[in-house]
Amino acid sequence: xxRISTTALILVGAFLAIAGVPAAQAQDEVVxxxxxxxxxxATDQDGHSCARAVRYQVFLQRASGEEALIAxxxxxxxxxxxxERGIVQRIRVVGVDHLGRLSVPSEWSxxxxxxxxxxxxxxxxxxxxxxxxxxxxPNPFNPETNIAYGVPADTPATIRMALEIYNLxxxxxxxxxxxxxxxxxxxxxxxxxxxxxxxxxxxxxxxxVCGDQVEVAKMTMVK
Numbered sequence: 415x416x417r418i419s420t421t422a423l424i425l426v427g428a429f430l431a432i433a434g435v436p437a438a439q440a441q442d443e444v445v446x447x448x449x450x451x452x453x454x455x456a457t458d459q460d461g462h463s464c465a466r467a468v469r470y471q472v473f474l475q476r477a478s479g480e481e482a483l484i485a486x487x488x489x490x491x492x493x494x495x496x497x498e499r500g501i502v503q504r505i506r507v508v509g510v511d512h513l514g515r516l517s518v519p520s521e522w523s524x525x526x527x528x529x530x531x532x533x534x535x536x537x538x539x540x541x542x543x544x545x546x547x548x549x550x551x552p553n554p555f556n557p558e559t560n561i562a563y564g565v566p567a568d569t570p571a572t573i574r575m576a577l578e579i580y581n582l583x584x585x586x587x588x589x590x591x592x593x594x595x596x597x598x599x600x601x602x603x604x605x606x607x608x609x610x611x612x613x614x615x616x617x618x619x620x621x622x623v624c625g626d627q628v629e630v631a632k633m634t635m636v637k
Contacts, residue, residue, distance in 0.1 A: 444496040445528045449505060451491045451520070459516050467509030467517060475522065476503050499528045502548055525549040541567040541596040545624035547631055550603075554634040558604050563622050563629075567596040576623040579603060587613060605635055 453467050472485040472493050487493055487507075497503055502525045509517035527548060542564035550559045563577060571594065579588040587607040593599040605613050615637045622629040 444498055447495045447497045447526050449493045449495060451507060453491060453509060459518055464515040464517060465511040468512050469510045471508040471510065473506050474503060476501055497526045497528060502527045524551065541565060545627045545629060547620065547622040547629035549631055550620060550633045554636045556636050558602050559633060560600055560602050561620055562598055562600045564598050565594060565596050569594065569596060569624065573625045574623060578621045580619045580621060582617055
């Protein structure tokens with residue numbers, strides 16, 4: 415089973431493991447994050463066995479946008495991402511063997527996110543420009559996971575807000591109290607429904623509503 419450890423940013427994917435570690439904590443517009451992976455036997459995208467990769471394609475996803483090829487790593491298993499502050503980013507890699515065959519992609523790494531700087535050079539929880547729901551961490555999780563959401567500075571006090579968890583049958587199983595104060599807030603889900611009953615292994619949806627904007631994210635509980 416594939417798993418992701420958020421604390422170490424370790425991903426065990428279909429054919430390799432990725433680890434991401436901040437290379438520096440300097441308060442710049444970008445923060446270098448080192449990703450290191452270990453190749454292992456893999457299959458190509460048609461299901462055939464392929465040799466150990468001699469190069470890797472590195473793909474980046476920014477926020478919830480489309481993934482893009484950002485680098486080709488030759489003969490190495492490391493890559494340094496210049497992570498932009500204030501944007502959720504993650505990478506995955508595809509191995510290429512000596513015959514040019516592409517392996518199945520790894521799963522996405524844990525999300526990388528650094529708070530934006532203040533004008534005095536110190537990072538803080540400045541409110542987002544629009545309602546935002548960050549990927550939960552850890553994911554997959556057992557028994558708890560953290561969910562962060564952002565409230566814009568100009569949010570009216572009377573606006574409808576909600577933070578809820580649904581199962582894939584569309585049933586609402588957990589509702590959280592919302593902190594409507596502008597800025598970033600975080601709640602912890604312990605895998606229980608509103609009645610205190612434990613939920614089973616599976617995929618769940620976090621739904622964040624702020625006025626007419628709705629953000630949805632997937633998460634997986636494993637036991």
